[in-house]
Structures are given as structure tokens and as C-alpha cells.
Amino acid sequence: MTERKRASPFRTAMRRLLHHRLFILGCVLFGIVLFVAIAAPLIARVDPNKLAMRAKFRPPGADFIFGTDNFGRSLWSRVVWGARLSVLIGGAVVAINAVLGTAIGAAAGYFRHLDNGLMRINDALMAFPAVLLAIAVTAVLGPSVNDVIIALAIVYTPRTARIVRSSVIVLREMEYVQAARAAGAGHWRILRHHILPNAMAPLIVQLSFLFAYAVLTEATLSFLGVGAVPPTPTWGNIMAEGRQYMTDAPWIITIPGAALMITVLGLNLLGDGLRDVLDPRLRIQQ
Amino acid sequence: MSLLTVSDLTTSFQTGGGEVTAVENVSFSLEKGEILGIVGESGSGKSVTALAIMGLLPRPPARIRGGSIQFEGQDLLKLSDRSMQRLRGPGIAMVFQEPMTSLNPVFTVGEQIMETIRAHENLSQKDSFGRAVEMLEKVGIPSASSRMTDYPHQLSGGQRQRVMLAMALVCRPRLLIADEPTTALDVTIQAQILELLMDLRDEFGMAIMMITHNMGVIAETADRVLVMYAGRVVEQAPISRLFDHPLHPYTRGLLSCVPTLDQDQERLIAIPGSLPEPSRRPPGCRFSSRCLSAVPACSEAIPALETFEPGHAAACIRIRDIA
Numbered sequence: 001m002t003e004r005k006r007a008s009p010f011r012t013a014m015r016r017l018l019h020h021r022l023f024i025l026g027c028v029l030f031g032i033v034l035f036v037a038i039a040a041p042l043i044a045r046v047d048p049n050k051l052a053m054r055a056k057f058r059p060p061g062a063d064f065i066f067g068t069d070n071f072g073r074s075l076w077s078r079v080v081w082g083a084r085l086s087v088l089i090g091g092a093v094v095a096i097n098a099v100l101g102t103a104i105g106a107a108a109g110y111f112r113h114l115d116n117g118l119m120r121i122n123d124a125l126m127a128f129p130a131v132l133l134a135i136a137v138t139a140v141l142g143p144s145v146n147d148v149i150i151a152l153a154i155v156y157t158p159r160t161a162r163i164v165r166s167s168v169i170v171l172r173e174m175e176y177v178q179a180a181r182a183a184g185a186g187h188w189r190i191l192r193h194h195i196l197p198n199a200m201a202p203l204i205v206q207l208s209f210l211f212a213y214a215v216l217t218e219a220t221l222s223f224l225g226v227g228a229v230p231p232t233p234t235w236g237n238i239m240a241e242g243r244q245y246m247t248d249a250p251w252i253i254t255i256p257g258a259a260l261m262i263t264v265l266g267l268n269l270l271g272d273g274l275r276d277v278l279d280p281r282l283r284i285q286q
Numbered sequence: 287m288s289l290l291t292v293s294d295l296t297t298s299f300q301t302g303g304g305e306v307t308a309v310e311n312v313s314f315s316l317e318k319g320e321i322l323g324i325v326g327e328s329g330s331g332k333s334v335t336a337l338a339i340m341g342l343l344p345r346p347p348a349r350i351r352g353g354s355i356q357f358e359g360q361d362l363l364k365l366s367d368r369s370m371q372r373l374r375g376p377g378i379a380m381v382f383q384e385p386m387t388s389l390n391p392v393f394t395v396g397e398q399i400m401e402t403i404r405a406h407e408n409l410s411q412k413d414s415f416g417r418a419v420e421m422l423e424k425v426g427i428p429s430a431s432s433r434m435t436d437y438p439h440q441l442s443g444g445q446r447q448r449v450m451l452a453m454a455l456v457c458r459p460r461l462l463i464a465d466e467p468t469t470a471l472d473v474t475i476q477a478q479i480l481e482l483l484m485d486l487r488d489e490f491g492m493a494i495m496m497i498t499h500n501m502g503v504i505a506e507t508a509d510r511v512l513v514m515y516a517g518r519v520v521e522q523a524p525i526s527r528l529f530d531h532p533l534h535p536y537t538r539g540l541l542s543c544v545p546t547l548d549q550d551q552e553r554l555i556a557i558p559g560s561l562p563e564p565s566r567r568p569p570g571c572r573f574s575s576r577c578l579s580a581v582p583a584c585s586e587a588i589p590a591l592e593t594f595e596p597g598h599a600a601a602c603i604r605i606r607d608i609a
Contacts, residue, residue, distance in 0.1 A: 184375030
């Protein structure tokens with residue numbers, strides 16, 4: 001019985017993942033970022049916006065682990081709270097994407113008469129470079145965290161929708177979908193039971209990379225000054241301010257940069273691992 | 287009244303090269319508990335006929351140009367999508383050719399059968415589980431209740447086809463359409479599945495429409511046979527008549543392709559040429575381009591089905607000359 005239980009697709013995937021070293025490394029890196037983000041109020045008790053002009057430009061040391069910036073604010077607090085914002089924005093964008101992208105992609109792939117309309121709108125949105133479109137949307141909406149989330153969702157949802165659509169187009173022609181139809185299943189039942197569960201693998205992989213893109217684009221927006229307004233502690237904001245003091249106080253720009261790099265690297269390794277395990281074409285080559 | 291009466295069914299497909307007729311003026315009927323075999327080469331219109339009855343032809347590109355399909359007195363072509371959906375399963379069910387891909391890989395066998403039950407009946411989890419186990423036992427799956435938690439890839443081809451049958455039969459359909467149900471299986475399993483189909487027919491009293499290109503399968507199971515060629519019915523006969531006195535040259539050709547044990551043959555006999563593409567069908571009788579008995583008159587008009595014996599009809603103008 002135990003032998004049989006193990007054959008569930010979910011369990012097989014889990015077992016393979018646990019043997020994938022880079023996936024584990026990705027999980028550890030992203031896990032650290034996630035932990036810091038969640039525990040921010042506990043591990044960074046100093047207000048990230050508290051000014052201390054007498055303590056400005058302190059290098060990393062005993063008093064301030066990561067040093068202080070040009071206003072004497074604790075860089076540790078700012079980077080930790082920045083992690084919280086990055087994870088929040090990334091997570092929200094991924095969640096919106098998962099829901100909207102799946103809905104739009106499934107509708108376009110399954111109901112072919114909707115395909116043309118939905119996909120042309122998609123194409124139009126995908127024609128713009130991501131950052132440019134995000135800047136345009138935040139320019140219209142305004143520079144708050146919520147508006148950044150909406151902007152990034154608008155930028156990345158078309159990509160997700162396209163991936164879901166292509167899986168759905170393949171799956172709707174599968175014999176088991178035809179068989180389900182012959183057994184009297186309706187559209188909703190077919191989508192929910194037969195098509196979407198089988199379309200999940202590429203979507204999960206895409207969403208893990210999307211998290212990284214969202215974090216990176218958010219940092220870009222703040223760095224360019226069109227994201228969340230200063231003094232909100234986002235990594236992009238901290239780096240933008242630190243840029244002027246790069247020669248005298250290099251820690252201000254390098255520490256949030258390293259944090260950003262760890263997050264993106266972790267997510268990419270995690271996504272690569274998921275892809276190795278979930279993509280059946282790659283599995284054959286191994 | 288017959289269970290199923292198809293009359294003058296004509297369907298076509300919109301393709302890049304214009305509209306192509308797949309099935310033309312097909313008529314037949316099926317009684318309760320009867321097994322009707324439909325034979326023909328690939329592309330002769332067998333599966334299109336089946337899908338038209340199920341209401342599963344993708345429209346567009348397919349289009350039903352004429353005719354009617356009466357099932358228990360109602361015209362299926364006039365039913366709404368919703369009532370058609372309710373009919374699939376308890377009314378008409380279908381098993382497909384490929385047991386390897388006809389089951390959803392992410393759900394267990396049990397979940398898939400139970401889902402079919404719950405699509406049509408308001409049963410509790412426990413009751414539908416019981417029904418599914420009972421059905422798996424009926425189709426000959428050993429230790430059915432522990433097999434319920436198996437995923438499709440853990441089953442062999444024959445077992446999967448049994449599961450497919452269980453899924454099709456779990457709502458007790460009055461008509462089962464079996465589209466080449468044994469083609470993908472090896473010979474011993476084929477025989478078992480056919481046996482099982484006949485047993486289930488006797489138990490449930492359902493009619494079966496058996497689509498195949500295998501004369502052996504037809505000989506073993508069917509009560510009556512419909513021979514199709516290039517989208518038209520060319521001969522219709524009770525099973526014994528068809529094998530003893532085939533009328534149409536195409537049927538004769540098909541039967542002489544089957545090697546026999548008592549003749550010492552160097553080579554297999556084959557019908558010359560191949561099935562003409564729908565857009566390049568010859569004028570008149572569609573078989574005329576490959577027929578050994580063809581005369582110029584054959585190309586002038588499409589021959590109508592003509593009854594020669596009670597229940598035995600063929601569409602050929604030369605039958606009296608060549609018989």
C-alpha cells in the first residue's frame with residue numbers, strides 16, 4: 001500500500017526535488033529572505049526611517065551591523081524592511097498573476113472564439129518592454145506600493161496567460177478530455193478536473209521566475225524614482241540614495257544590491273529545479 | 287421503435303482546400319441489445335458518424351449538412367448542448383481507441399470513475415465509491431477496491447481499457463459506441479475485452495455500435511454489419527449473410543484480404559490502390575477506381591442502396607452481373 005501511495009505525481013515530484021542540490025540551495029537562499037521579511041519587526045527593532053544625523057556614514061560594525069546611510073538611518077533596518085516590501089510585492093504580483101493569468105489563458109485556450117480577442121490584447125501589452133510599461137502604468141496610477149503591485153501585475157499577466165493558453169490548447173485535444181466529454185462532463189468540469197491540473201507544472205515554474213522578475217522590476221522602478229516614494233525602505237530606493245556616496249560609503253549601495261542578488265539567485269535556482277523535475281521533456285534527457 | 291435511427295446523415299469539414307464531405311447519406315438503425323458492426327478503412331467515415339451521434343464533432347470545422355439522428359424518439363441534432371450533455375453517459379456512452387491516453391494522468395482511477403458518476407447522479411462519496419468498485423469488478427479488474435487508488439500509469443493497456451469500459455458503463459448507458467476498442471491491445475487481451483463487451487451487453491441489455499477495421503472482431507461480436515467506403519454505406523447485412531454471401535465488390539475484396547488456413551498462398555491478396563482523398567473521389571460509384579468489376583456505367587451515378595434479401599442491401603449496379 002505504501003509503495004502504491006508513493007506513485008502520486010505530487011509525491012514523485014517531491015522526491016525528485018529533494019535530490020536536486022541546486023533546488024535545495026535556491027530554497028535555502030529564498031528561505032533566508034522569506035524569514036527576514038516575515039521576522040522584520042522582531043529582528044530590526046530600530047525604525048528604518050529614524051534619522052540620526054550624528055551617526056551618519058558609519059561603516060558596518062558593532063553598533064550598526066550594516067552601518068548607516070547619509071541620514072544616519074540603520075542600514076540593517078532599512079534592508080530588512082526592504083526585504084519585507086520586496087517579498088510582499090513579489091508575492092502579491094505572483095498571486096494576482098496566478099489567478100488572472102490562469103483565467104485569461106484558460107478562457108483563450110479552451111473557448112477558441114475568445115482566443116483572438118484576448119490574445120491580441122495580450123500581444124499589445126507584451127510588445128512594450130516590461131520596465132517601460134511599468135513606468136507608464138505607475139505614472140498614471142501614482143507611486144504607492146499598491147500601485148506598483150498593480151503595474152507589475154499588468155506587465156506580467158499577459159506572459160502567464162500565454163503560457164497557460166498554450167498548455168490548454170494541447171490538453172483540450174487529449175483523448176481523456178474527449179473521453180470525459182463523451183461521459184457527459186460539462187465545460188467547467190473538464191476545465192477544472194482535466195485541463196487545469198495538467199497545466200499546473202509549467203505555470204508553477206513560470207510563477208517562480210515571475211517572483212524574481214517582479215522583485216527585480218520593483219527595485220528598478222524605485223531606483224529610477226517611479227516606485228514607492230522615499231523614504232519608504234525599498235532596496236531600489238536605498239540603492240538610489242547610496243549611489244551618490246558609492247566611493248565614500250560603498251556599503252549603502254552594495255548591501256541592498258547583494259540582498260537583491262541573493263533573492264533573485266535563490267528564486268532562479270528554485271525555478272530551475274522545479275523545471276527540471278516537472279518538465280517531462282527534460283526528464284527524458286537525464 | 288428502434289433505439290437509434292440515423293437517416294441520411296451528411297457531414298462535412300471546412301478545410302483549407304474548401305468544404306470536404308466526410309459522411310454522405312448514411313442511414314441505419316440499431317435495436318435495443320443489438321451489436322452493430324461498422325467496418326471500413328481509415329477515413330471511410332466510421333468515427334465521424336460516431337462523433338456525430340455523440341454530438342462531439344468539433345463545430346466548426348465540422349458541419350452537419352443534413353439528415354437526422356433519432357435516439358429513443360428524440361432528434362439528437364435538435365437537442366440543446368445542455369440536454370445533449372445530460373444524455374452522454376446515461377444515454378449514450380463511448381469508449382475510445384487509445385486506452386493509454388484516454389485516462390487523466392493526474393487523478394487515480396477511482397477518482398475518475400466517481401467523477402463520472404457524480405456528473406450525472408446525486409450520490410454521496412461513499413455510495414459512488416461503492417458503485418465504482420462494483421463496476422471495476424464487473425469489468426474484471428482483480429482486487430478492485432485497492433486498484434481504486436492506482437494512477438493510470440500503474441495499469442497495463444488491457445486494464446486501462448477495462449477501466450475505460452467501467453467509466454463508460456457506470457451510468458448504465460442504453461447505447462455504447464466502441465470506436466476500435468481493441469486496436470491498441472495485443473491479441474489475447476483483444477479476445478478478453480470482446481468477450482467482456484458481449485457479457486456486459488447481455489447483463490445490461492444495452493446496444494453496442496462496434497466500430498472497427500478488423501473483420502475478425504466483427505465476425506466474433508456483431509449481429510449486423512454496415513460496410514462503409516469513402517463516406518457512404520456500401521453494404522448492410524446480417525453477420526452470417528455478409529461472410530457467406532458478400533454482395534458488394536468492396537466487401538468481397540475486404541474478405542479476400544483475410545488469409546485463410548486451408549489455402550496455400552504465396553502472397554496476401556490486396557485491393558489495388560488506396561482510399562481516394564475526399565477531394566479526389568471519382569465520379570459515380572466511389573469504389574469504381576479500384577473495382578475489378580467496374581464498367582463505364584459505374585462512373586455515371588452514385589448507386590443507391592438496393593435490398594436484395596431481407597435485411598441485406600448493397601450499393602452497386604453490377605451485383606446481378608457478378609453474383
